[in-house]
Amino acid sequence: MNQMTRPAPATTVDPITLQVIRGSFETIAEEMGHVLYRMSFSSIIRESQDLGAGLFDAHFNTLCESESTPMHIGSIPGYLRGIAETLEDDEWYEDDVVVHNHPYHGASHTPDLAIVVPVFFQGRLVGFAGNTAHHVDIGAATPGLIIDVPDVFAEGMLFAGTKLYRKGQPNNAMWNYIRRNSRAAQQLVADIEAQVASARLGAKRFVELLEKYGEDIVFAAANQLMDYSERMTRQRISEIPDGDYTAEGWLDDDGRNRDKRLKVKVTVRVRGDEVEVDLTGSADQTPTAYNVPFEGSTKVAAYAGFRKLLLDSAVSDIRVPSNEGSFRPIKVTAPLGSIFNPKAPASAEARFTQCNRMIDLIIRALAPVMPEQVIAGSSASISFAAYSGVRPSGDYWVFLEVNEGAYGGRPRSDGPDSIDNLMANTRNNPLEDLAMHIPMICDRYELRDDVPPGAGEFRGGIGVVKAQRVLTPAFITHESERHTEAPWGIFGGSDGAVGKCTLTNPGHPGEEKEMYSKFSGLAVDADDVMTYYSPNGGGYGDPLNRPALKVLEDVLDGYYSAQHAKEAYGVVVDLEAETVDMAATEKRRHAMRQIS
Structure with a gap:
């Protein structure tokens, strides 16, 4: 069955039940992530935890996410939209398992395989459980990672809505294909199996939650939690003065053309309680893999950047759930054919540093109006x-x-x-x-x-x-x-x-x-x-303005030299006595302030 409708929630969930369901969502996501990295064999998943896991409704909204790498979980809605375009059989059945990694159908980049299973309740498709993880080798032109390749087809195996299990039965031809096209086949297959176990567990826990509280209550709670996250994100955005804020920087090269730096330009447009991240003016797409898939990576980077700026749990007096609501007030624009929105079949595997620089420049652009947050x-x-x-x-x-x-x-x-x-x-x-x-x-x-x-x-x-x-x-x-x-x-x-x-x-x-x-x-x-x-x-x-004793601690800890302390901080350190010459420091700092 592929019926993706459900009764509209007809009630408002009381605060206690709402928090219980919220806790259940978060626990399920964490359990999914835990199972995935504990069962995996490759160190990039098992030790580095380069993964993400969560639950999604039938409209691909993120209901909850594991506390892992932001680039993973935020990208899964893009994967789900890509799967909807390419799904084998054109229909979901109970006990299906899909693998997907196509960067021109919503994926973050090809080594991040998503495993998605449908969640059926009372015979209807009501949502999805899914995860992504970075794999050791998917048969690309060079082992493990790729940069200097001509197109997406050199990135290795491309999966688009491909069923590894159909109605619970393994697609043995596809499993054999995977085994025979990776330099690290044993690890790859074992890690995919760990992903399957994680996603199936998520689906099982989702159904248990629906059975315990009822479909109307669970999805009403999910909608309230998404609306709350959206409301809090909009409130934080509205505290930023309206305006256009711009910053730019340069990337070293594309991995082939060493004499050509690549521009990254970010304009942040704040209007009321909404924000747009506009990457117009950034470099054109490159002839190598140094491009960024728009749906699965560029947009996700912008979402992650504003969540860090506005909803950081370490400095916020309230905790805002990680779900689709926080994405809604944020628009992302990147011209087609640019490094942040390449045209197929350009390769886009080496996409991470550009995303980090985008966030760095978002922060720089907003620094004048958010000095206490940046x-x-x-x-x-x-x-x-x-x-x-x-x-x-x-x-x-x-x-x-x-x-x-x-x-x-x-x-x-x-x-x-x-x-x-x-x-x-x-x-x-x-x-x-x-x-x-x-x-x-x-x-x-x-x-x-x-x-x-x-x-x-x-x-x-x-x-x-x-x-x-x-x-x-x-x-x-x-x-x-x-x-x-x-x-x-x-x-x-x-x-x-x-x-x-x-x-x-x-x-x-x-x-x-x-x-x-x-x-x-x-x-x-x-x-x-x-x-x-x-x-x-x-x-x-x-x-x-740095306290002289802090400078002394840095020097004694080997963070920088006594000479640097004197030149940059105006602090005169007596290394033999391991003290600060306070009189000499006061005199030097006074002189430096006069010059500046």
Whole structure:
């Protein structure tokens, strides 16, 4: 059956029942996410938790989402709309399981496979349970990740509304196709099976909720919760003065044309209780995979950005449910044929750093009218690396890794160090796990110490340094950004530091090759070491207002040198005594204020 109607809710749910159902939704989503990462085999899902899970109504509205990577869960409504366009059989049946990843039919990008199961209640289709997760290898042109490829067909297996199970029966031909078209087939199949288990559990829990409270009550509660999230989002938007706010920045290159930087321009239009994010003026689409699927990634990035700015649970006095309501007041515009809305069949796999820079620029654009809510420039990138090689047996090993960045300084505190930021929320991969399963060793993993973070009353966060050594001949593909434009300082704070990436080998001391921020399928030798230095965040506020003792602590902790403390903060540190010369500091700060 494919009947997608249900009785209109005829009642208002009382506050207690409403909160109970809200808690049930959130618990179901968290349980789905937990099952997915606990059952998965690849470290990118099992350890990094690069996934999302949730429940959706028959009209594809998000009812609840797991607390995982924002880019995943916010994208699933786009997947559902794409599935509606392409669904095998053109109809849903009970116990169907669909896999979908087509970037021109709503997906975020091809490695993020969605698994969706329909939720039937009393013989009618009433909703969906679904999840997405980033997979190790789906048979693309290069193992794990791709950047320099000509079109979407080089991205690997494309699924559009494809049924892995039909009425509960496995589509064995499709399962065999998947097994025979991935370099990491065992992990891929096991991880998809974990997704299926997670989605089926979500559907089961959804039905249990409907049986307990009744369909009218549950969906009335869902609608009230979505309306509440929308109302609170509109209220926060209405507190921003009406106007057009613009910021722009530059991406390093597209992974092939090294002499051509790519412009990102963001105009935020605030009108009453609605906002538009307009990306007109950003670069044209690229001939590589460095483009962004509009439905599954560009729009989701804008939603995530405003949720962070307006509904951050850490600083808000009320907690607003994560559901479709918070998306409704936000419009996203990107010209067709631009980097944020490419035309098919352009490749769009390497789409993440552009999204992070978009959010970074939304924050920068709104800084003049939201000084107490914004932060200085973050690393706003992502270091996504794929290491791979061939074992003596002839089988591939493939390892995906997301490296940390740093936030910018904040209105009341320093930027957090060495952490995913803006719209990434993946965890670091334990080094022990790496050594147990992959022929690699981590030679260095620590806070960056070669350049200081952005100076400010609240300093920028410090990025990470990670050096990974391969023990056999291997291939590396690396997607990162911000090698040419440092995270910005704000309200008197100074800029942070750009990132960098190097290739060395202990057998050739003194030889160091500086790499571009992104490169594809690089063949390396045994004992070659790729070292990634993530950008440091920008500073917030006048550095001369930073308490001298805080500057001393930073120097003693090795965050920056005594010379930098003197030049940037006007603080004279006595390293031998481990104290501040307060008289000399007062004199120097007075002189620096006179100059400025």
